[in-house]
Amino acid sequence: MSACGRAAARFALALCGPAVALAVAPAPALAQTASPATAQLIVKFRDAGERAGLSPAMRVAALAGDAGTPLAHARAMALGAQVVTLFRALPMHEARALAAKLAANPDVEFAQPDGMRRRAFIPSDPLVGEQVFFDSSPGGVNAFAAWDLTRGATSVVVAVVDTGITAHAELSGRSLPGYDFIADPVISNDGDGRDSDPSDPGDWVTTADLANPVFTRNNCKVEDSSWHGTSVAGIVAANSNNAKGVAGMDWFARLLPVRVLGKCVGYDSDILDGVTWASGVLVPGAPANPNPAQVINLSLGSTDACSALYHSVFAQALAHGVTRAIVVAAGNDSVDVATSTPAGCFAEAIVVAATTRGGSLAGYSNFGAGVTVSAPGGNDVDFPSDSILTLFNDGKTVPGNDRYGYTAGTSSSAPIVSGVVSLMLSVAPNLTAAQVRSILQSSARPFPAGSNCNTTKCGAGIVDARAAVAAAQAQAGTSGTNYQGLWWRAGGTESGWGVNLAHQGNQIFATWYTYDTTGKPWWLSMLASRTNGENFSGVIYTTNGPPFNNNTNQTSFPPARPVGNGALSFTGANNGSFTYSVNSVVQTKPLARYDLGTGAQPTCTYSPTTPDFAAATNYQDLWWVANGAESGWGVNFAHQGNTIFATWYTYDSNNAPLWLSALVTRNGAAYTGALYRTNGPTFNAYDSSKWVATPVGTASLAFVDGNHATFGYTTDGQGGLPVASQSKQVTRFPFTASGGTVCH
């Protein structure tokens, strides 16, 4: 009784009044709404066997009979396989489960879902076809395929430390308030020293300018305005899929324009202050930067070895914690980067050399052991088929009209990599600077056959946006805190309801056990995806289905119905909040892990490859009937010591959501305990003094191993439930494409 007493006093809801358990199970059916689906399978029958003489259609019919599932033969296909039509479209995880079930039939050689592919997403920007560097050719960055994974996030800030920025329509809405760090009015060309306006006034140089020793010392020449900062910003983050102009590498990141280059040149002092400020570190005389950048792009440099000051400023910027990458152009002097600044600061910076369409080092590009990776830089602006199309302005002196133009140089290679890093951080916001560097290198594409590049000259390879984002996703899923388990209102002031989280990588399947407006047990579910950091959000669904005691026919229940959306935010391993909007009710509840008080809380770890579930000795997870044969209901186990709190989400005789719970304790090989139904106040006006737990029978769990159990229950007619007794073979439910979470 003491365990029950303790547990009951806490979440448990009602549980322990006498000893109730909250048995809810999540709804795997929910996941289906967020995943692709298919209405077809591909089945190959065995060449021999007792049905080998039958027609494919008859064998499909026989298979349907064996499986208890309606199937129809559609047509024969290559290799002797058959296309088989399902009774309805199934989410891919259910289709895979059904295929696995069919594959076990002795007449079947193999069965698999007939998945649907689509071309990599191509944005609507009319000039995207001219942006040849986006493609997946040996010299391309594989951007289209990356955009199938992510198109970026507004939470990522990329600083463009350059000549400033113009009001190009393709940058509209993307810029944050930046700063102009050019102290010398002769260079700044805006009439004064440092100021809060980083717009680019033009950087043209006249014959008269050349009389000034500042320009003659630096071998400056008469030239038109470059609009360099605008062209770099456009490569990182031009507005995309807007039926206009070009696309950017990152469609949502925000730009932080930091002006450090004026007419012809820029001082180290201005550049270093600009980098410092962009990173969020205070610069004397300048206001604090409210939007520190995760990525800082420096498409600038000249020959000079990296100084100790550059090293320490870059190191400080990274140590401040927000900035994860300082991306630097290798330079265009055809020399070793060790003799260039800031490219020679490769201990801290990501140094990018330029490659051609064919994947060779561009003739102008610096090179050497200090190069981190290569990226397309174009070979010659006169050849659009091997140059970088981006944003420009048509003003020869002051800003004129928006235009687009071709460029070539490591100044273009660096922002391509900055854009790739910002995409990586959109899916893995917590990557460290070391992880960003490591992923860029390990995911880079090897130099193609015939390239004059090698890893001592051009870095680890040519940056591959898709591979880098995928590697970042995998890294994010395995690092960081895992929140799997049972949660309730922080402080325990609302006992009687809870939310169970099954956490796999960047997704959490949440099953929320609460009550409807009539006080009846009601459960909702949400497949939430990581938006940034420790924040997850998703759509909240309610689901109807067959009565719990008659749920062998899973073919007829309606799809889950969205009723709102929710967000889970965590401030620690055991603390967070749950904000939801359900049926127009918006509330936020502080959450804490529910401690059964029957042993240590387990530590849960996600692996991107499926862990050895069978070997696990802690069963805390989301479970369902093996192979998803009864999708739509499930049971969550919270497991501490010799006690499991099982929450079972299912349906009543009206096909309406119903949840039951059981606090089961180890008794020999099995875990047994009373089964409870809990009624309580409606979720939006909760009062913990008003919930009532009614014992309705018994529940038992018998584990064969860490991934196979028999879930048994008996209901005795109490609590408005029918008399029933059943046992179900259950397994863990890994709802993500691969991998799973094990607690220990």
Ligand SMILES: [Ca+2]
């Ligand atoms: Ca100024």
Ligand SMILES: [Ca+2]
């Ligand atoms: Ca200014």
Ligand SMILES: [Ca+2]
């Ligand atoms: Ca565009």
